[in-house]
Amino acid sequence: MxxxxxxxxxxxxxxxxxxxxxxxxxxxxxxxxxxxxxxxxxxxxxxxxxxxxxxxxxxxxxxxxxxxxxxxxxxxxxxxxxxxxxxxxxxxxxxAAPLADVQDWLHPYERFWRDRLKGLGDLLDRMPDDAET
Amino acid sequence: MxxxxxxxxxxxxxxxxxxxxxxxxxxxxxxxxxxxxxxxxxxxxxxxxxxxxxxxxxxxxxxxxxxxxxxxxxxxxxxxxxxxxxxxxxxxxxxAAPLADVQDWLHPYERFWRDRLKGLGDLLDRMPDDAET
DNA sequence: AGGATAGGTAGGAGATTGCCTACACGTCAA
DNA sequence: TTGACGTGTAGGCAATCTCCTACCTATCCT
The missing domain is CATH 1.10.10.10 (Winged helix-like DNA-binding domain superfamily/Winged helix DNA-binding domain)
Structure with a gap:
């Protein structure tokens, strides 16, 4: 790779x-x-x-x-x-410092599970990450 | 193992x-x-x-x-x-749901890097996780 | 029907992982 | 100093990973 x-x-x-x-x-x-x-x-x-x-x-x-x-x-x-x-x-x-980096890595994914759990996650699929308003 | x-x-x-x-x-x-x-x-x-x-x-x-x-x-x-x-x-x-579990896994480590970055982390070593207060 | 497209699966090769037993090295205690 | 203790390292071995090249199935188009 x-x-x-x-x-x-x-x-x-x-x-x-x-x-x-x-x-x-x-x-x-x-x-x-x-x-x-x-x-x-x-x-x-x-x-x-x-x-x-x-x-x-x-x-x-x-x-x-x-x-x-x-x-x-x-x-x-x-x-x-x-x-x-x-x-x-x-x-x-x-x-624990490297774990802070893991948390940073996780951050952009956060809204995916939060929004989805609120049941309106399908919107995300039409509004990807780099197209914020 | x-x-x-x-x-x-x-x-x-x-x-x-x-x-x-x-x-x-x-x-x-x-x-x-x-x-x-x-x-x-x-x-x-x-x-x-x-x-x-x-x-x-x-x-x-x-x-x-x-x-x-x-x-x-x-x-x-x-x-x-x-x-x-x-x-x-x-x-x-x-x-992203499994990533939420990763975040949960990270949580108990969080205070380790936060406190340490504030420069008072050595206290943690005398006060481990299961001895809160 | 027949060919082209999209993608999963089989099987194999080479690298990596994770365990082991032996052993080497530094430190402490007698 | 000599031996026991605490750890790291070397080397071997089996399992797993990650890539590859076929190959198979399903769908679409003509």
Whole structure:
């Protein structure tokens, strides 16, 4: 797969000057990290019970510790967790910033389910996103 | 991997009586569908340009039509799109309801990035989710 | 009826994922 | 210092993903 952008424009960058390639890659990494139930569960544990060392997390899963370590690596590289070294332990902490990007991603879809639930959603199909009044 | 729930409780069902297994499976399907950049782009196209037949969508991607058909199948089975037959065409339409579930999933994380951006996020680490007030 | 158009399905190849067991490395305690 | 502890990494293996090229079915037009 080559084109992940609009599929049309030249697409050199954003208004901020941030290369789109980077943004798209980060988005991809975030969604990929969230695609796994174990990793989502790790995020939940860190959220509900605060920062924890690896073994405490591993105890909650039916898999060997090295496997969980790999999941933590994916989360770390996606920026969804951070690690702090404390003696021979590494304390993992939730870093929710990338989830804010997911919420931003969701935003333009919001009116679709809100309007539809109010029963007047079919209008949307004749009035697409880029044709606002 | 066996446990995708809390990792602790008996977890027989929800307050609504809906089996948790079904909910977790649906969540998994949704996140898995969103894990692919092509599929996210399809959703964006349907959102910005309204319902379209398969070929119109396929024209936007650097891949063969059958491959896109498979992506549409994934999206369909995740409930993110619906198809309506019109002659020999099949019009695909965005169905955003599962995205509302994603937003619900995001909610408990929200205060993490909001508070942290305000610079007082470290408090959260001493006051985890299930210890409110 | 016969050809063209729209799109789903089958089956296969190559890459990626997710698990495992072994092992390496740094830290702490005796 | 020596051994135990806490984690990450290497390498292997089976399953899944994502793309492809046929191929099939259904609809429309002449």
């Amino acid at each position: 080559t084109r992940t952008g609009t599929g049309t424009g030249p697409e050199v960058g954003t208004p901020d000057g941030v290369p789109v390639e980077t943004l798209a890659a980060r988005e991809d990494q975030t969604f990929a990290a969230l695609a796994n139930a174990t990793r989502r569960e790790v995020l939940r544990l860190l959220r509900e019970q605060g920062p924890q060392p690896v073994q405490a997390l591993a105890d909650r899963f039916a898999m060997r510790r090295p496997s969980l370590s790999e999941h933590l690596k994916v989360l770390r590289e996606a920026g969804l967790v951070s690690e702090e070294r404390a003696g021979r332990q590494r304390i993992y902490r939730l870093e | 066996t446990r995708t729930g809390t990792g602790t409780g008996p977890e027989v069902g929800t307050p609504d009586g809906v089996p948790v297994e079904t909910l977790a499976a649906r969540e998994d399907q949704t996140f898995a569908a969103l894990a692919n950049a092509t599929r996210r782009e399809v959703l964006r196209l349907l959102r910005e340009q309204g319902p379209q037949p398969v070929q119109a969508l396929a024209d936007r991607f650097a891949m063969r039509r059958p491959s896109l058909s498979e992506h549409l199948k994934v999206l369909r089975e995740a409930g993110l799109v619906s198809e309506e037959r019109a002659g020999r065409q099949r019009i695909y339409r965005l169905e």
